[in-house]
Amino acid sequence: MQELDDKKMVFKVCQDHGNRPADLVQILHEVQAHKGFLSDEVLREIASCLNLSRAEVHGVVSFYHDFRRVPAGKTVVKICLAEACQAVGCDELKEHATQTLSVGLGETSSGGAVSLQHVYCLGNCALGPAVMINGNLYGRVTPEKLDALVSEAES
Amino acid sequence: MSTVTVFVPKDAAAISVGADDVAAALSQEAQNRGIDINLVRNGSRGLLWLEPLVEVDTPTGRVAFGPVATSDIASLFDAGFLRGGDHNLGYGLTEEIPYLANQERLTFARCGVADPLDLLAYEALGGLVGLKKALELESSAIVEEVTLSGLRGRGGAGFPAGIKWETVRKKAAEQKYICCNADEGDSGTFADRMLIEGDPFVLLEGMLIAGRAVGADTGYIYIRSEYPHAIRTLTDAISRFEQAGFLGENILGSGQDFNIHIRVGAGAYICGEESSMLESLEGKRGQVRAKPPIPATSGLFGKPTVVNNVLTLATVPYVLANGGKSYSEYGQSKSLGTQPFQLAGDIARGGLVEKAFGITLRELVEDFGGGTRSGRPVRTAQVGGPLGAYIPQSAFDVHMDYESLSGSGAMLGHGGVVVFNDSVDMARQARFAMEFCEIESCGKCTPCRIGSVRGKETLDKIIAGANLEKNLAVLDDLCVLMTDASLCAMGGLTPMPVTSALKHFPEDFGSARQAAE
Numbered sequence: 001m002q003e004l005d006d007k008k009m010v011f012k013v014c015q016d017h018g019n020r021p022a023d024l025v026q027i028l029h030e031v032q033a034h035k036g037f038l039s040d041e042v043l044r045e046i047a048s049c050l051n052l053s054r055a056e057v058h059g060v061v062s063f064y065h066d067f068r069r070v071p072a073g074k075t076v077v078k079i080c081l082a083e084a085c086q087a088v089g090c091d092e093l094k095e096h097a098t099q100t101l102s103v104g105l106g107e108t109s110s111g112g113a114v115s116l117q118h119v120y121c122l123g124n125c126a127l128g129p130a131v132m133i134n135g136n137l138y139g140r141v142t143p144e145k146l147d148a149l150v151s152e153a154e155s
Numbered sequence: 156m157s158t159v160t161v162f163v164p165k166d167a168a169a170i171s172v173g174a175d176d177v178a179a180a181l182s183q184e185a186q187n188r189g190i191d192i193n194l195v196r197n198g199s200r201g202l203l204w205l206e207p208l209v210e211v212d213t214p215t216g217r218v219a220f221g222p223v224a225t226s227d228i229a230s231l232f233d234a235g236f237l238r239g240g241d242h243n244l245g246y247g248l249t250e251e252i253p254y255l256a257n258q259e260r261l262t263f264a265r266c267g268v269a270d271p272l273d274l275l276a277y278e279a280l281g282g283l284v285g286l287k288k289a290l291e292l293e294s295s296a297i298v299e300e301v302t303l304s305g306l307r308g309r310g311g312a313g314f315p316a317g318i319k320w321e322t323v324r325k326k327a328a329e330q331k332y333i334c335c336n337a338d339e340g341d342s343g344t345f346a347d348r349m350l351i352e353g354d355p356f357v358l359l360e361g362m363l364i365a366g367r368a369v370g371a372d373t374g375y376i377y378i379r380s381e382y383p384h385a386i387r388t389l390t391d392a393i394s395r396f397e398q399a400g401f402l403g404e405n406i407l408g409s410g411q412d413f414n415i416h417i418r419v420g421a422g423a424y425i426c427g428e429e430s431s432m433l434e435s436l437e438g439k440r441g442q443v444r445a446k447p448p449i450p451a452t453s454g455l456f457g458k459p460t461v462v463n464n465v466l467t468l469a470t471v472p473y474v475l476a477n478g479g480k481s482y483s484e485y486g487q488s489k490s491l492g493t494q495p496f497q498l499a500g501d502i503a504r505g506g507l508v509e510k511a512f513g514i515t516l517r518e519l520v521e522d523f524g525g526g527t528r529s530g531r532p533v534r535t536a537q538v539g540g541p542l543g544a545y546i547p548q549s550a551f552d553v554h555m556d557y558e559s560l561s562g563s564g565a566m567l568g569h570g571g572v573v574v575f576n577d578s579v580d581m582a583r584q585a586r587f588a589m590e591f592c593e594i595e596s597c598g599k600c601t602p603c604r605i606g607s608v609r610g611k612e613t614l615d616k617i618i619a620g621a622n623l624e625k626n627l628a629v630l631d632d633l634c635v636l637m638t639d640a641s642l643c644a645m646g647g648l649t650p651m652p653v654t655s656a657l658k659h660f661p662e663d664f665g666s667a668r669q670a671a672e
Contacts, residue, residue: 082342126505
């Protein structure tokens, strides 16, 4: 049943984009937004709708950091590790996060509660360290503030 | 008392430190006290250290309070802030705050003044004047104005916009494109984001003028996925422009058609490189293209394409409205006009400073920025993003323009300035530059793909103190090779932060360095 729904969803997304291969990156974004990740099945379906080979689709999916082949945790924490945030202590924040959340960078905790990711620049460079939690941006994030934000997001 | 207008920014940076909560608390408190206020969510003024910056419209002008927390709201009302009353968060008239008063805002003139999606306010504040002028001009006359202004690409490469436009204009083709590069990936930069969230119509107007100038009827804005707020604002701005008849067919009866589409990136830094961006816009892996051909002759889908940064395109309406000559009166030598500098990292007063080219780095960091936020001494600033040089505090008198910076082994890039205090370890920063290149390289050319990995490994050995002299020689070699042989600026400029760190801070790379010199 799930497979049938996915197929319909992919078909619709591709159709909305006129089945244009040039829209592949946008289609992948939308399909991932619906399903949470990009399974083998949906990629096969996308390739078929756009008349591309599976290898071509795989090549694009694997090139971009945003696309995931496995589901993310319920709460997604992205910590900026670029220079402007380095200058105000994002490395300590990252260490704190990996310890308190018991999850490594780029990993999802067992049980799927939280995913911890790094990102290079959220465009909040005057108010670092910057963190994005479930799409919400936060600035001047201290370890204490991170703990509070994560538990708020999880509740 | 008549209804007072209160401004609370909805810029992502302001929201990141609580602007949404402040706006909600303000409305609630006003309601509790039975006071009618007109709450406007504006863009940011760029005084980011004061965010959330609440402004009140008073008969003498807009009065600023910041940074406001929800816990300050009651005391603000008690102090009569709606009449501009004294409060310890008060900064007086916004326009007279030295940080803002000492700027030369041309591109960002409207940013933060009004609701960014209020088209009437946009026109009232001088919007659409440039477009209307352009619609009356021949395409060659538009390009001439842009050439006369001296406007250069603000994305980093600094190529003269007029020359690029002229190449596309002259090329005969049935289809041409305007591609706006909003893939602002450099750490320490946020001007594109701030402009899109604070004054999106000016970017659309700039793209329309570009389309008119070169004969293109389709525009794409490639914006990074890390900017969800900007994507939302831009989407709304485009639909309002469409509804008002400024996009679509026969714009304002001129016979000019133009449509703009948004394309969202997917977390690849390299897609800020123009040819990689074009590949991504075509739905492919963002691998850079070899040049020639340049995008102006063979760009998106092989058609003549103008690729310009957000700030370049957003400056065009000013140029058309006020004349190229007026813009060129700012700046110095071949760096004409203004640059929106972005002060970031460990800085007391971080934010956006638009000034004519030629201001010194010291004026930016010390006078505007007020030194570090941490209170520690400034050691260095990285100028121009992750591929830019680390400039030591002793060399901060360098003038911030294309020529002066490149003359001192640095580059302007997109105008970001990231300040570091004395606790920074420059060998680790050099290592990060290589690591960043390793992670973000598109992989097409060997110097970048392999050189960055070897560079990181070599720096690891240097940091561990192993065979210092030999490893430093290997690193020098790698840097020369990457600079000379990489296909694009990613591999070609990654050595810049590395060699500048080595040159100015040899003490961080072990004693062998000093012995060798």
